[in-house]
Amino acid sequence: MGILEVQNVNKSFGGLKALTNVNLNVEEGMIHAIIGPNGAGKSTLLNCFVGRLIPDTGAVTFDGQSLLGKKPHEINQTGVSRVFQTPEIFSDLTVLENVMIPCFAKRDGAYSLNAINSVRNEKDILEKAEQMLVDVNMADKRDMVASSMSRGDKRRLEMAMCLSQDPKLLLLDEPTAGMARADTNNTIELLAEIQEKRHITMVVIEHDMHVVFSLAQKISVLAQGTVIVEDLPDKIKGHPKVQEAYLGGAH
Amino acid sequence: MFGLRKSDSALLLIVIALTVLAPFILNPFPENSVMAQFNAGYPDLMQRLVIFGIFAIGFNILFGLTGYLSFGHAAFLGVGSYAGVWMIKLLTLNVIPAIVVSVIVAGAFSLLVGWISLRRSGIYFSILTLAFAQMSYALAYSVLTPITGGETGLQPKVGDPRILDAALEEGVTPRANLFGMFMNDSYDMVVGGWIFTFNVGYYIAAICMVLAFYLSIRIFRSPFGLMLRAVKSNQQRLNYTGIESKPYTLAAFVISGMYAGLAGGLLVAMDTQAGAERMFWTASGEVVLMTILGGAGTLIGPVLGAGFIKYFENIVSKINANILETWFSFMPDGLSDVFVGIIYPFIGKGWHLTLGILFMLVVIFLPGGLVQGGQKIAGMFKNKKDGSDSATSSASAAPAE
Incomplete structure (x- = not known):
């Protein structure tokens, strides 16, 4: 089966x-x-x-x-995670934020109204996202805005986003x-x-x-x-x- | 400070300083000088500046973060206002119940409107919100006259129940207060030719705005705020990342509706009346202008935009042909007539023409609003400084930062 x-x-x-x-x-x-x-x-x-x-x-x-x-x-x-034919990423956000979002989705489910705590205090999510960027050799690009990267890097980022969910x-x-x-x-x-x-x-x-x-x-x-x-x-x-x-x- | 990062704390301190010192900042000209008409430090205008600041801060949480452009936010301001007046009529002249209930009622109404409107996005969402706001306006203006007072609006009367208050003395008109402090009480400080007015109502509204601004910083920096920005950036990716966007957009819609309700409640607290025109579509459009003019999606932009529009609305619309003629009286007769003729369409009732041109200029040259303009100017100074530094001290170039 x-x-x-x-x-x-x-x-x-x-x-x-x-x-x-x-x-x-x-x-x-x-x-x-x-x-x-x-x-x-x-x-x-x-x-x-x-x-x-x-x-x-x-x-x-x-x-x-x-x-x-x-x-x-x-x-x-x-x-189930999907990588698209043309990279679907959050172009306006930084590389690190792009990877943090799927980490939040994995931890908190489809929605959670976590509106007061600062993102910077979510240590477990930050660590996980940074580790994932190291794994795909993008740690040096963590603060870049995603839209400014090359196509190959965008795809790599999308892959990292999917992988950070442990699909x-x-x-x-x-x-x-x-x-x-x-x-x-x-x-x-x-x-x-x-x-x-x-x-x-x-x-x-x-x-x-x-x-x-x-x-x-x-x-x-x-x-x-x-x-x-x-x-x-x-x-x-x-x-x-x-x-x-x-x-x-x-x- | 208060769980904020350094730059955000600085921004909060700037806003606190601006609001606390507003009576000085807005009254830069001596009372009897020609320039005194540009003074904005009178209670009514100062109150409006901060109240519409709150309205725009809330609108920015929806539009700036999620990109959902609501064209009906004035409905929540109006509903909040009516709820506030009713609290003043039924419960007490103290403004606290009025403000709190305004926020709650506006929140409930925005939950309903948002739940329906957010089924669509883009232009359809905007049209749905506009339709709701215009329905609310039409209802308030005609059908719901027993609740809203229709054309004449709603205001407290001497014979209202006010079950928590002792009966007013004979012949005393009901005035809103906060534990005995009346909203229009002011202390005038006279320094030389200047008069600075410290108004109770203004400071109550200013405290509300600072709190509202602080809360908006927290929302911007939270995981919730991150998700809202993700909605704006790529909703499809968000859905394929396991996140349902509707609860987020709905929450943002309700929060911004509650901000509008707070603004409505404060308007009522300052001036105890409400009319249907507060919900008219131009009022909804105005908050869109404020947010975009200041800089949508930035923290301080909406505050600047609201201040800018409300200030110029009051000041420019007060200038009339006589004032223009005194300005140009130093010129020969024919020439001064020409200048007066050119400028006249832009002042007084023509103030919207000025606003329209300003808005177009900002959108074309500064798509990021006044905030972007400020950044550009700051950048120019920085470059100049860097340039002169490198020219004079290139020999002793130290590693920067």
Whole structure:
């Protein structure tokens, strides 16, 4: 039994069928990659996990609980964090504040009206956030305003924000999109390190095959809204169905 | 100090000093001089300066921190005012119950309005709050006349019950007081040509404003304040971080509604009457102007903005054509007429034209408001100082700080 189970999920937008009978089984502690050509429904599927979209039919179960009908913040509180395709951070706040917010969310729940105590007196939160910045090599940027950083740093910050919640499942939507080669390799190292140290289950959507084959322990190939193959990386490489999906027809 | 960091303590001390010394600061010109009309140190105006300061500080907690632009905050000020007058009519002429109940009633009303309006964000939120405020205004003006006094407004009468007070003597008009001190009692200090007025009502309102300002600093620096800034910055990320934004925005809305209620209660304490025009949409717009003009999202900005607008409203609108003519009387006749003609549309009843132009200039050149203007000026001095330092003492360059 996997930590995240997707059964017969269907989703249409008007007449367009985005997902057709998608089945997916993500095992605990694994890095599971979802690949597929543009428009295959990868992001739609991810949106169904975090409560942004609700599937028309089917079931999404995480850690034994159904995620359907839950709001994004409720899903996050069960232990699912998401890194977006374009970094979603608190651009007006400092790097340290960005990381403190998820720490507060982890400690205090969906809301707490802590309006009198100063942030600076929340020693446990400050320590945790600063340690997290050290872990992702951003300690020197703690007082920078987030919007003034490079794209690679923004993504790193978003990763740090997700990790500071100690999630059970980390969803990554194209974590290396638009990155230079060096940054991409750094990200691969960072993710591999996280997996080794923290044993967080990860679902990665990715176009870059270099990233996919360096990280993934299992790969699902999505084409035209349905999973055509789910297998180990070695088997995926030469799979005829995969080549057909990417190259358009057998030769 | 009081659990504040150094810079915030300094800011609080500045505000305390400004409010305590306001009778001196606002009366810089001798009583009989030509400039005396620019003096603002009379009780009525000073009271308004601090009361609208409170209103703007509260508005800034909502707009400055969360970015939710309410166009209906005057409704809470109005509801608070009516509640205050009713306390004075029913309970006692002492202002404390009036002020406390104003805050509570305005808080309850803002909970209702906020709970509904915060279902939407952006422009739709603004329109919803505006709709609520205009409904409140229309109701107060007509349908609810038995409660609000309609067109004539609400004021205490000799025959009111006032169950906690002893009956007034024959022919005495009811006046609000605080344990026997009347709000319009003043002590005039005459120094040379100057008259400085120390007014009871002003200092009561000033104490309220300092407390309100202190509380707003605490809110700004708290985890709650951090979450409100996160709402403004990226609500989507906040939701995906496991935080439900509605309780935060609603709490901010209610807190700012209670600030408005406090301002309404104090207005009533100073001048025991309330009218529906207090809830009109222009009154809601004014607090938006105050906050943006001063600097939305900054601590001291709203106080400066409120002071600035209320001061110029009173001073500029008092200038009339005769005063202008005396100013330009040193010129030849034709020329002085030209100058009077040019300036005339901007004074007296044309004061809104002046305000509009000032507001446009600030928004275009200083989007951060007066606070940003102050920072720019401070920065210029700093640069100059640094520049001259490095020019004169470049040889003995010591490590800075």
